Amino acid sequence: MMGMMEGKYAVTMDLYPLESKEWNRIYPFYDHLKEGRLTTTVCKDCGKKAYPPRVICPECLSENLEWVDLPTRGRVLVVTEEEVGAPLGFKTPLIHAIVDLGELILFTKMTGVKMGELKEGDEAKLHVFPVDSVPVDGKKGTVIWQERVFYAFTKA
Amino acid sequence: MRNVCVIAGGQCQWGVRQATERDLFQEAGKACFEDNKIITNKDIDGLIVGSAFTERCSFQTHLAPLVAEHLGIKPKNICARVELLCATGSTGIIMAAALIKSGEADVVMVIGGEKLYTPQRWEVNYTALAASDHDFDTGMGLGLPPPAFAAVAKQHMKLYGTTEEQLAMVSIKNRRNGLNNSKGQYKEEITLEVAMNARAIVRPLKLFDCCPVTDGAAAIILAAEEKAKYLTDKPLVYFRGSAQASLHNMSANMPSWTTWEALKIAAQQAYNKARVTPQDIDVAQTHDCFTISEIIEYEDLGFCQKGEGGWFIEEGKSDFGGQVPVNTDGGLLSSGHPFGATGIRQGIEIIRQLRGDAVRQVEGARIGLTHNLSGLMAAHTVLIYGRDLE
Numbered sequence: 001m002m003g004m005m006e007g008k009y010a011v012t013m014d015l016y017p018l019e020s021k022e023w024n025r026i027y028p029f030y031d032h033l034k035e036g037r038l039t040t041t042v043c044k045d046c047g048k049k050a051y052p053p054r055v056i057c058p059e060c061l062s063e064n065l066e067w068v069d070l071p072t073r074g075r076v077l078v079v080t081e082e083e084v085g086a087p088l089g090f091k092t093p094l095i096h097a098i099v100d101l102g103e104l105i106l107f108t109k110m111t112g113v114k115m116g117e118l119k120e121g122d123e124a125k126l127h128v129f130p131v132d133s134v135p136v137d138g139k140k141g142t143v144i145w146q147e148r149v150f151y152a153f154t155k156a
Numbered sequence: 157m158r159n160v161c162v163i164a165g166g167q168c169q170w171g172v173r174q175a176t177e178r179d180l181f182q183e184a185g186k187a188c189f190e191d192n193k194i195i196t197n198k199d200i201d202g203l204i205v206g207s208a209f210t211e212r213c214s215f216q217t218h219l220a221p222l223v224a225e226h227l228g229i230k231p232k233n234i235c236a237r238v239e240l241l242c243a244t245g246s247t248g249i250i251m252a253a254a255l256i257k258s259g260e261a262d263v264v265m266v267i268g269g270e271k272l273y274t275p276q277r278w279e280v281n282y283t284a285l286a287a288s289d290h291d292f293d294t295g296m297g298l299g300l301p302p303p304a305f306a307a308v309a310k311q312h313m314k315l316y317g318t319t320e321e322q323l324a325m326v327s328i329k330n331r332r333n334g335l336n337n338s339k340g341q342y343k344e345e346i347t348l349e350v351a352m353n354a355r356a357i358v359r360p361l362k363l364f365d366c367c368p369v370t371d372g373a374a375a376i377i378l379a380a381e382e383k384a385k386y387l388t389d390k391p392l393v394y395f396r397g398s399a400q401a402s403l404h405n406m407s408a409n410m411p412s413w414t415t416w417e418a419l420k421i422a423a424q425q426a427y428n429k430a431r432v433t434p435q436d437i438d439v440a441q442t443h444d445c446f447t448i449s450e451i452i453e454y455e456d457l458g459f460c461q462k463g464e465g466g467w468f469i470e471e472g473k474s475d476f477g478g479q480v481p482v483n484t485d486g487g488l489l490s491s492g493h494p495f496g497a498t499g500i501r502q503g504i505e506i507i508r509q510l511r512g513d514a515v516r517q518v519e520g521a522r523i524g525l526t527h528n529l530s531g532l533m534a535a536h537t538v539l540i541y542g543r544d545l546e
Contacts, residue, residue: 015285015294015295016294016295017290017291017295051406051408051409052289052291052292052406052408078307078310078311080303080306080307080310080358080359081358081359082297082300082302082303082357082358083355083356083357083358083359084355084356084357085281085300085302085357086297086300087278087281087282087284087285087297087299087300088278088281088282089282089285089297090297094297094303096296096297096298096303096307098307098413104408105408106407106408107293107296107298107303107304107307107407107408107410108296109295109296109297131295150295152296
C-alpha cells in the first residue's frame with residue numbers, strides 16, 4: 001500500500017536496492033561503498049570479473065568468488081542532460097555520463113554539475129551518498145530503520 | 157511442423173484514453189473480430205495477453221483469464237500473459253506461432269495493451285524506472301529512455317556524421333505516414349522547422365524525436381494453415397520466421413552503443429528461418445521509439461551499410477516509393493507506444509500491407525518485417541511475414 005494508506009511506505013517500490021545482509025547476498029558491495037570503494041566479484045576458478053557483482057559466476061557458474069576493487073576515477077566519454085521529465089526522486093536537470101574507468105564503462109548519474117558544465121574528456125570520480133533508510137518490521141510492532149547508500153560520479 | 161497464418165487484426169483508438177485497461181482490451185478484441193467476420197470468439201482455443209505495466213498502472217496481475225472473460229473467449233489450450241517491455245506484443249505473436257506450429261493450439265488470439273495515463277502524472281515516469289536493472293541502473297535515474305538514446309545519438313553523430321536534421325526527417329516521415337491512421341495517437345504533420353525548433357528533452361533529442369506515452373490495445377489472431385483456409389476469405393498471410401536476441405541487460409554491459417549486436421543476430425536468425433535476405437523485404441515496421449533508433453535499425457537490419465542510416469532517410473529510401481518503406485502506419489512516433497500492443501500494431505499493419513488493404517498501400521508487397529527493441533537496447537525481436545511460404 002502506498003503513502004496515504006495508514007502511513008505505510010512501499011519499500012518494494014523504492015528506487016534503491018535492499019542492501020543489508022538480511023536481504024541481499026552481495027551486501028559487501030554496499031559496505032565497500034560506505035568505505036569509498038567501488039568493488040565487484042571475480043571468479044577464483046575461471047578469472048571472470050563481472051559487473052554488477054554476483055553470487056554465481058556468469059561464465060563458469062562457480063560460487064567461488066572474491067571481492068576486488070574497481071577504479072573510482074575515469075574519463076567522461078559522453079554527457080547527456082535531461083532538461084525536462086526527470087522521474088520522481090531525481091532533480092532536473094538530470095545529468096548522466098558514459099564514464100570510462102579503464103576496465104569498465106559505466107553509464108552513470110553525475111552529481112554536483114550544472115547544465116553545460118561537464119564536458120567530454122573531463123575526469124570523473126566516485127561519489128557515495130546516503131539515500132532513504134528502509135523500515136523493517138521488528139518484533140512486537142517495532143520498526144528498525146536500515147541505513148543505505150548509493151553512488152554516482154562527480155567531476156574530479 | 158504446421159504452417160501458421162495470421163487471419164485477423166485490429167486495435168482500439170490509441171492516445172490519452174478515458175478508459176480502464178480492461179475497457180481497452182475489450183475494444184481491441186472487438187476491432188480484431190470486426191476485421192474478419194468469419195471468425196468469432198468461440199473459435200479461439202488459445203489466448204496470449206501482453207502487458208508490461210499492468211501490475212503498476214492497473215494493480216492487476218493474472219490478466220489473461222480476466223481478458224478472456226471480458227471477450228467471451230474460453231481458451232482450452234493456452235491462457236497466459238507474456239512480458240518483454242516494448243517487445244511484449246511481438247513476443248506474444250512468437251509464442252502463439254510456436255504453439256500452433258507444434259500442434260499445442262489451433263487458433264490463438266494475441267492481445268496486448270497498456271493503460272499508462274494515471275491520475276497522477278509522476279506515476280508512469282516513476283514506473284518506467286522498473287524497466288532497467290533495479291539495483292544498478294534505476295538508482296542512477298535510468299529507466300526513462302531519453303538519456304540512453306541521447307547518448308546513442310551523440311555517438312552515432314560523432315562516428316558517422318549523422319545530423320539532427322536527419323533525425324527530424326524520421327519523425328516528419330512517420331507523422332506523414334500516420335496522417336490517415338484513424339486509430340493512431342497523432343494525425344498532424346510536422347515540418348523540419350517545427351521539429352528542429354521543438355523543446356529539448358535530452359539533446360540532441362527534441363520533442364518530436366521521442367515517441368509519446370500512450371493508452372491503447374491491439375489484437376491479432378493466428379491459426380494453423382488448414383484452419384485458416386476456412387476461417388478467412390481474405391488472402392492468407394504466413395508467419396515466416398522470427399528471432400529474439402539479448403546480449404546484455406545492465407547499461408555497463410552494452411557491447412556497443414551504436415551497433416546493436418543483438419539486433420544483427422536476431423535479424424540474421426529471422427532472415428535464415430524465413431529464407432529471405434534484407435533485400436527481399438518490401439515493407440517494414442521498425443521500433444522508432446526515438447528517431448535515432450530507426451536510423452540504426454536501417455543499418456543493423458541490413459537495409460543499408462553501417463553508418464549510412466542518416467542518408468537512407470535523407471534520400472527517401474525508407475519512404476513510399478523508396479527501397480523499403482518503413483513505419484507505413486506512422487510507427488511509434490505517430491501511432492503511439494502502449495508497450496504490450498506495439499508489436500501487435502506492427503503485425504496488423506504488415507498483414508494489411510500483404511493482403512493489399514492497407515490505408516497507405518505499398519504496391520505489390522509480398523514480404524514484411526517487424527522489429528522491436530526493449531529495455532536499454534537489451535533485447536531485439538524480429539518477425540517476418542509473407543504472402544507466400546517460399
